[in-house]
Amino acid sequence: MEAHQAESQSPMVSRASAKKELPRHFRDNRHVWVFIELERGQVHPVSIELLGEGRKLADKLGVQLAGVVIGTAEGLGVRSAIAEAFAYGADLAYLVESPLLSDYRNEPFTKALSDLVILHKPEILLLGATSLGRDLAGSVATTLETGLTADCTELDVDADGSLAATRPTFGGSLLCTIYTLNSRPQMATVRPRVMATPKRVTHAIGPIIRHDLMMIEEEIVTKVLGFLPDERSEKINLAYADIVVAGGLGIGTAENLERVMLLARTIGGEFGCSRPLVQKGWMEVDRQIGQTGQTIRPKLYLAAGISGAVQHRVGVEGADLIVAINTDSNAPIFDFAHVAVVADAIGLLPALTAAFTRRIPPHNQSMQVN
């Protein structure tokens, strides 16, 4: 395994200095695979986003896109995962079904995915950078002794067909493009919402290739004794919210954050914050936006008292409309905001809330502030 880092701007120039022949036994590896993650029987949206990205890579390489589904025949989970894979662009699906795969456990999932890879030889394998995806990707990469680039923000293929996986490095101050030069598959994980959701194709179908999990329960050390849902996970849905209002240090005090929350509730959105507010204990970590927090892609992002440091920017630049309120007309956030408001956010937020309250019927205002 060898991963080579290069400046993202000129991958071809820097690759030349590290060029290596791909070992002969990897030269037959073809096709792009996306692992379709099931979360309590539901397809995780990041898998759909990756199918969109995988489709683009497959088209550039002139190969097929496959969805990989691993789970149990009980319930509708794997059926809907296969249907979703085809509906979002897959040409074929691989399926490993077994009662042992009803809950995620590292050992059987690693075996299922690694065996599939060894048998069918994909060139590129993409997984969501979720808790499950990170766990699985790491163990599959080490089992197969191949390269894995985690938390990518951009995926592309370069002129000689290699996967160019770009991700932030050095605390987000640089972007680096990483290549897996002499092993296959080239693996990458991508966080939810980093890639756009592709358009759904209706009634798409394709071949399903089944594979048996060659494992028995006695071989699996991990046992699932029960499932305790995280009670907060249903409440905070920052990554998939259409409207997000966030506060930064410019808000001044923890009490002033109520103004951010009220505006978010009034316009039917979620609220979030920059990292220092989490570090001060003013907001829970699930509401942090940015490189080490959530990546969001709302229709409207309203940032109040946030300077726009690069680590924050990478988490919000997929928003359709960014409105920034800042007292400093030279604040970096104004370099990428679509609407710049030079004003005191502490005074402006309640004024905006009052103005929206007059215009938006109460039943359209969100009731979820906690």
Ligand SMILES: Cc1cc2nc3c(=O)[nH]c(=O)nc-3n(C[C@H](O)[C@H](O)[C@H](O)COP(=O)(O)OP(=O)(O)OC[C@H]3O[C@@H](n4cnc5c(N)ncnc54)[C@H](O)[C@@H]3O)c2cc1C
């Ligand atoms: C490895 C690493 C990871 C990181 N990850 C993240 C991350 O995920 N998310 C994140 O957000 N940060 C992250 N950071 C921190 C990041 O570098 C910045 O320090 C942080 O984003 C700054 O937060 P801020 O904009 O709220 O505060 P500041 O940078 O202090 O900005 C406050 C802004 O408020 C303005 N202001 C002041 N008073 C008012 C007012 N009354 N009305 C309006 N505006 C006002 C100021 O002009 C200023 O622009 C990370 C840093 C590192 C090193």
